[in-house]
Amino acid sequence: MTQGRGRHPARIRMKKPDQALLDRYMLVWSTRELHFHTGNFPPVTSQSIFGTNALLILDIGSATGELSHALAADHPDFNILGIEISTKPIWRSLVNAHRKNLHNVKYLKTDFRLLYPLMQPDSVQAAYLHFPVPVLTGADEKHAIFSERFLDALHIGLVDQGVIGFTSDNEHYFSDVAQRASQRNDFRLLTDKKECEAAVPLHKSYYHDVWERQGRLTQRFVLLNRK
Ligand SMILES: C[S@@+](CC[C@H](N)C(=O)[O-])C[C@H]1O[C@@H](n2cnc3c(N)ncnc32)[C@H](O)[C@@H]1O
Structure with a gap:
């Protein structure tokens, strides 16, 4: 079985929603445009995207939105x-x-890795990277979201003591990423279940439920930003 199998929500059947809903909830930032003309895009801030000054919570690889909905309902501020x-x-x-009448959530269609230059200091309270496709070979590396650059960008974007939540169902990948995260002086790594829960209560994403139903072990760590 390949590592990617069963991990592609892009294949769902879904009719295009009404334009009014698209306008209200969705932004599309062309990856090509971002790559070549980053300066044409606004900063990734609440002010530019939501028109308010609240801190952002990022759900990276949000798929069908279950985690973002739970976060929006639990964190109205x-x-x-x-x-x-x-x-x-x-x-x-x-x-x-x-349908859930959520007012504080939006979706940005783009490659998260192209947003790094647009991150603004102290604008993000938390960032979740739940169940990214495990990167186990050099050939997979080009798809990887987690990297030193990912941590550099979030170190700047997160407030002091802001958090990154990471989960995986692949033991090898989890250990590798946790090991790399542990080398960073600008984050404190929490792996103990109780410590993670105290720092940031776990909200389950879609794949969390899927893997648990299949009896797979899922693991989580939390990184606390140090400024
Ligand atoms: C295995 S799914 C996990 C979805 C969700 N986080 C969960 O736990 O249920 C990985 C998701 O990340 C998205 N994705 C992969 N690379 C991405 C990137 N560079 N930027 C934004 N999304 C990405 C995929 O399209 C897919 O929806």
Whole structure:
């Protein structure tokens, strides 16, 4: 079995939502444009995306939106931004956000890695990277979201004591990423279940439920930002 199998919410069936819903909940930032003309885009802040000054909570690879919905409902004083590279999962996310009457959530269709230059200091309270596709070979590396650059950008974007939540169902990948994160002086790594829960209560994403139903072990760490 390949590591990617069963991990592609892009393949869901989903009809295009009404334009009014798309306008309200979805931004599309072309990866090509971002790559070549980053300066044409606004900073990734609540002010530019939501028009308010609340801190952001990022759901990176938000897929069909379950985590972002739970976060939006539990944190009405924050703005939740789901960043997702595939269109159809975002369509499903926004239809359900509307059904749930959520006002503090939006979805940005783009590659998260192209947003690093647009991150603004102290603008983010928390960032979740839940169940990214495990990167186990050099060939997979080009798809990897977690990297030193990822941590550099979030170190700047997060407030002091802001958090990164990371989960994986792949033991090898989890250990590798945790080991790399532990080398950083600008974050404090928490792996103990109780310490993680005290720092940031766990909200389960879609794949968390899927893997648990299949009896797979899931693991989590939390990184506390140090400024
Ligand atoms: C295995 S799914 C996990 C989804 C969700 N986080 C969860 O736990 O249920 C990985 C998601 O990340 C998205 N993704 C992959 N690379 C991305 C990138 N560079 N930027 C934004 N989203 C990305 C994929 O399209 C997919 O929806």
